[in-house]
Amino acid sequence: GAVVSQHPSRVICKSGTSVKIECRSLDFQATTMFWYRQFPKQSLMLMATSNEGSKATYEQGVEKDKFLINHASLTLSTLTVTSAHPEDSSFYICSARSDGNQPQHFGDGTRLSIL
């Protein structure tokens, strides 16, 4: 149980393109989803927290107009990297949890490469 699917697993695109990443909880309802960014050989950096039906809460230093998050249902959250540039290249990972006492369950990540 507690499977989180993230798609796509890898994206390579040109600078200026917008990229959408989907995160789905397959066998549970995710009241909260989280988006992280991970740089090579580093830990995860929380970008934002999204609750179903409300606006995402962004961490300090994360541009909300650059990284658009939508949590339209209890099983789906999307992260759109708008007008992506090479410095946005990274490994993006989502997680989801059902309630406060449950652990976060993570997707397999999306490797984004902007040329």
Added chain:
Amino acid sequence: AQSVAQPEDQVNVAEGNPLTVKCTYSVSGNPYLFWYVQYPNRGLQFLLKYITGDNLVKGSYGFEAEFNKSQTSFHLKKPSALVSDSALYFCAVSPTGGGNKLTFGTGTQLKVEL
């Protein structure tokens, strides 16, 4: 503010030997503590958690962790390591009822050799 320290960047152990991956934390109140494992180019897999109760927590794949409040530690252990345990391990903490924002340690690379 909460924080997590994993003092070892890498731990090497021979297959069949016990392993320990260290973690200490700092948080206000009673912590929620977690261990996750990450294989190359993959997301994190949940191993175990401590919220309350028995200080010794048993998790997936034979791993366990011991919560020590006086030492603010939550070390990950396994009695007999396998080569397949080689991966990156993250300790994480969340404050009690704090919306469950996780703060991760910097990770420890575990290498199990034959």
